[in-house]
Amino acid sequence: MPDFQAILESIYQDAKQASDKGIVATYIPELAHIDKNNFAIHLRTSNGKCYGVGDFNKLFSIQSISKVLALSKAISLIGESVWDRIDVEPSGHPFNQLALLEINNGIPRNPFINSGAIVIADILVSNLENPKEDFLNYVRELSGDASINFNIDVAHSEQSTGFKNFAAANLLKSYKNLNNPVDKVLDFYFYQCSIEMSCSQLSSVFYLFANNGKCLQNKLHLTGSQVKRVNALMLTCGFYDEAGEFAFEVGLPGKSGVGGGIVALLPDHFVISTWSPGLNVKGNSKLGMLALEQFTTKTKLSIF
Ligand code: GLU
DSSP states (O other): OHHHHHHHHHHHHHHHHHSSEEEEEOOGGGGOOOOTTTOOOEEEEETTTTEEEESSSSSSGGGGGHHHHHHHHHHHHHHHGGGGGGOSSSSSSSSSOHHHHHHHTOOOOOOHHHHHHHHHHHHHHHHHHSHHHHHHHHHHHHTTTOOEEEEEEHHHHHHHHHHHHHHHHHHHHHOOOOOSSSHHHHHHHHHHHOOEOHHHHHHHHHHHHTTTOTTSSSSSSSSSHHHHHHHHHHHHHGGGHHHHHHHHTSSSOOOTTTEHHHHHETTTTTEEEEEOOOOOOOSSSSHHHHHHHHHHHHHHHHHO
């Protein structure tokens, strides 16, 4: 077994010294003031051990990382019919791009670009009795951590500036791929994206994807084949139009968010979460990606 704590410490030392820490996302005003010197890594192994460096208990906005959890809830509610309304191909374009949605007649390329995540939000709004509360409880149940919550200021901040998401939802509606009112779906979507977690909570919540669908409390949420599909989508579509680069450098399925978080996993082995708010030009955490590249190189643990 590699000395995980020593490896994380050495990655942390390198990260602290990095001269270019990327640029914090400013298009959601509430996220613009986050200090880019925050840095954390947390590792949870399948044999129950945890390792961490930096601010791994500090909360941050998980943003698009929530799309994996929303997808997994939607699959557990309506199964394969999710794929009648969303494709499973990488987009090769930014997460909020709308042109492809038109070209594909209102069928989003995958569930992790914004239009796809908005269709998933529509599915959850249709199938959950109290969508926001039930979704939050689902996330809490996955980790056994009732302290996980929305950040209402972040949700409202995005509500007042998320014009492109309104455009995407209206476009979906025009193609009859949105059943509920635009405002209702986006209200849910903005709350979903506003969930805050620490790296240590993120590693717990995502444990089911490394553990054949069974969460930390040993409850089965997804079948083995459903987990295989979600992991495949994380590998091919989890990093905006940089999924190829992430597979090339890191070699793990994972998902990033504009809050600077990344979660990645090796089935049956571990979940690893990083947080560094500065982003690269593609919108992925600059130091988070570098840290994960170093981690899989030093430990020789990747799916390849
Ligand atoms: N709530 C963000 C948006 O819809 C999520 C973006 C992201 O993390 O990629 O723009």
